Structure formats: C-alpha cells, structure tokens
Amino acid sequence: MVTLSTGSVILVNVAKFLTRRAFSTSRIVEAQQMTVRDALNTGLDEEMERDERVFLLGEEVAMYDGAYKISRGLWKKYGDKRVIDTPITEMGFAGIAVGAAMAGLRPVCEFMTFNFSMQAIDQVINSAAKTFYMSAGKVNVPIVFRGPNGAAAGVAAQHSQCFGAWYSHCPGLKVVSPYTAEDHKGLIKAAIRDPDPVVVLENEILYGVAFPVSDEAMSKDFLVPIGKAKIERPGSHITLVAHSRAVELSLDAAKELAGEGIECEVINLRSIRPLDEETIVKSVIKTNHLITVEQGWPQCGIGSEVCARIMESEAFYHLDAPVIRVTGVDAPMPYTKSLELAALPQPHDIVRAVKRVLNVK
C-alpha cells in the first residue's frame, strides 16, 4: 500500500514492513530491499541480456518506459528491435507476438492491464494455448503475456476485473500470480524461459511495494518454479490461501489474529495453473480449517476451484468446518471511493471470517 498521506499511516507502513520480515520464511542474509517494479524490471533485463530471442512489445513499453514504468530503461539499452511500441490494437499485436513465438522467438507481450487482454483473448487461448496440442507437438509457443491484473484504485468497472479464473481455466496455459518481489523476479524469469505460453498476472498496487530480497534472489539465474506455492507464514489453527495482493491482506489479518492467540497459516499460491494442491492439502490436514481469499468475483473464482479440490481430496476428512471463500463483492467495480473500499475484502473481513469459521467471538 502506497498511500503516505499522514504521519500515522507512515508509521503503520513501517511497522508493517518490519513485521513482514519476521513472517517471511526465506533466509535473508543482508537487509536488501527491492520494489516489485524493480524486481520485474531486473528480471526482464536479465532475460533479454541472456537470450537474444527475448523481446518486449506492448503499448508505451519503449519510449514512455512503460505505462507503469516496468520496462524503464530497456528501450534505451536494447533499442527498437527488441523493445517495440505498438499501436492500440491488442488483438493484432497479441497475434503478432504469438506468431513470432511460433517462429522461434521469445516474445514478452504486455497488456497495459489484463482488462484489455479481453480484446485479444482469442489469440491467447486459441492461438497460443491450444497450438502445441492441435499440432500434436509440432509447434510450441514460448510466449509470455504479462501486465497488471485485478483491482487497482479508482479506475472503475472496466479497468478492475481479475482474470485469474478465466485464464487458469484453460489447459495449455500456465498462469502465475506473484506477490513478493522475489516471486515477481523469479516467476517472470521462469516464464520467459518456459517453452509454453505463460500468463503473468501482476498487480498495479504491488508495483511500488518494497520487499526484503535474499542474496540468492539477486542472482541472474534465480528462478521460482512454476506450479509451487509458498507458505508465507506458518500457523496451526487455520489455513488462508491467497494469490497476489490478497496475500498481503491475509498476512495483515494474520498479524491481527496472532494478537488474539489465533495462528493462521498463510499460503501464497504464486501459481494458479498449475495449482499447488499438495501444499494446500498438507496444510489443511494440519490446521483442519480453510479460508480462501481473493479480490476477484466469487462465482467460478480461484476460491471455488480450491474448495472443489479440497472436497475431492483427502483433506476433506480433516476439515472441522466448511471451507469459506472471502472474495470481492459480486458486482462491477464502482468508482465511488467508499463503495470501492467496500467492494474488496479488507483485513477485517478476513479476521471476521476466521473468527466465524473457528467459532470464536
């Protein structure tokens, strides 16, 4: 969260940062920090340097340094051939990117937000995701589609949709949704090196957030495996499963609940296709309670999929209460600030849900 309008908010943010360090399970040798923006920028730079075939295309990615400055400095360093500004024609440039991938290059296609990817979704699904299968393994599509996904702040209905459910629905795609700076760096690199189409769902609000970064993550070969979740915070009373910004909300809720003696285990999914079922099941067997947290809409969302998988797994027999989904409100995003706040799950909503599931006042 980047609002620094009052002194007390600054203190809260500092406190959050300091306490966040205590929750992360990665080993931190030095106290180095990196924003998500810089993590992505570094990841892209490293991969472009490593492999000549990697190039970037999208609106404002070159001369403007990226609408959200993710590609800052890259056009200056690599030039017109490798960082391409496109006209506002998503279907066209996404198709061009897929064709380039079919012919052996490694494009990184940016959607300024994933809302605009709807214009190009046929190219993502029918041209990218399905081609390796339809060609019986003759033509693979090593493409990355990336950009901010889901709710931002004050951008209203057409600019706030979460596409996690839509993309993770389709076989042939890999879909990742990073949270920490390390997640972003490791996953964008893994996605670029992957021989299959990968959708990288970022989050505009997270871009400016700084996270502690381990020495290991500073390496040019640091990768985060696609398909593996991470336990951000171990706990024994209840499991919270989330992706992207919802992980932050879950961690905030967990901190508040810890003060009341309730220990939440927070799982950062990192990938939503494949979904790390094993990690979730193992956690539920330990805690016997599960809440899924997401900013997207409830119907057919990520939480729904997690619930279904738990029902179909051994974990069902270890549940002491039904699985509950905490989601965005089932309505288009309003512009009105107070309504927008009420449309998205806040830490106190998660706290409320945890207490209800655990039958605690």
Added chain:
Amino acid sequence: MGVPQLGVLSELTGRQSGCARGKGGSMHMYGKNFYGGNGIVGAQVPLGVGIALASKYSGSDGVCIALYGDGAANQGQVYEVYNMAKLWDVPCIFVCENNGYGMGTSVERASASTAYYTRGDYVPGIWVDGMDVLAVREAARYSVDYCTSGKGPILLEMATYRYSGHSMSDPGTSYRTREEIQEVRQTRDPVTSFKEKIIAAELATAEEMKNLENKIRAAVDENVKKAKSDKEIGLEELVTDIYADSKEEYIRGITPWDRLEHKTLGMAVNV
C-alpha cells in the same frame, strides 16, 4: 515444404498418419514452415505477420504468406496488422482468396467494398486471376521479391471459386445455382486450363497428360484407402502434448479418481 497427400487425407479422417496425428483435424494441419490452418478465420493473419516479423528480427530474408478468404477479409484484426506490418516494414504477403462467398453469403452482401486488393489502403495490392496457374506463380514471385527487398508488406487478391459447400454441413446449393458452378468448372477450372495450355504449347502430349493424371489419381486413391483404414492414436494421447514442459502433477480426467499422465511426445519444428 508442404504436407504429403497421406498427411492431409489422414488428418481429415483423424487417423494417426495425419500430419497432426489426427489431433488437429481439417482446420489445424501443421508442417515444416506451415503454421496451420486456424479455425478462427482472420486470427491467422496476425500470426502470419508475427512469423514474418521473426524472420526480419533474426536477419533472414524469409517472408510469410498469410492467406484468408473474402469472408475473413472484413475482420478487424486484419486491419490492425495491415497497419503494423506497414508501419514496421514486415515482409508479409497478405493473400485474400476471393471465391465469391463467405459461407453462404456472397461478397456483395458482406462487404461494402469487394475490391479486396485495395482494402489494404496504404499496403499496395494486386488483383490476380487465381484460376490461372502462371498468373499466380508470377504474382507470388513478384511479391516475394517485393518483400525481400525491404519494401514491407504487399496484398494479393486471388479471384477464385469454390465448387463445394463451405464445410461438411453446407450443401453449397442453397445460395447459388448449379448452373453457376457448372459454368466455372467448364470455363475457368485451373487444372483443366493449365493442362490445355501445356498441350497447346506442345510441352507434353495429351497422352502424356493422361498418363500423369492416371498416376496421380491412383496415388490419391491409394492414400484415400489408407486414410480410411488407418487406426486412430491411442487413448493415452488424449493428454499428450498439452505442454512442451508440463508442470502439472497429473492431468485431471472425467472424475477426480481419473488421474491421467501427461507426456510430451512432439518435437517442435520451430525451435
């Protein structure tokens, strides 16, 4: 280049000797330098521009030919990539195969302008008699030269005709007369007229042409027989080649108890 007869015929019948092992079908055939068949008409045009872009990017003098019909010629994405191809001097040859009908809708009823070779606007266009083998060859030769000399994209409209219906579910006679189809077959058929040209120019005798036709017909008959009798791939291939590198632990089947094993069998030709 190209796909052998059996590869095409068996792909139509969905058998293992098909060029995509029967998994693609009529709309999704692939081979070396042939990136498909696309079921979403018009979607292949941006793909073609991307393939041509890759040639330019890697410094080769390759070009890409992106073909689409008169029906798909109205697709917005085609205009989006006319723009980008021209803007970036991409060596793509756009080919509009105008056979007079979308599925059952004639060009006059679908397009405000049926001069498809002009629809590229700032992309230069050439109208070609698509029923004349030599004209098509010359136009292709010209276009390849044009693109490889760095002049950017070019558009060819091939005037042709479709004898049968659009697909298996279209008899092809509800929107035109049988006389119209007969007339084209008798006066403009490309194979017949080319054969007549060859004989008239005394490059081969009628006898030699007859023998050639018989040989080809025999080969086709043979391959049709194979395509009809060859077996389909095994059930385990239902879940192969979904990914070049699968990260899934298992592929979920019909019920949660059906955990299927993914395998990557294919060797991608474009890598």
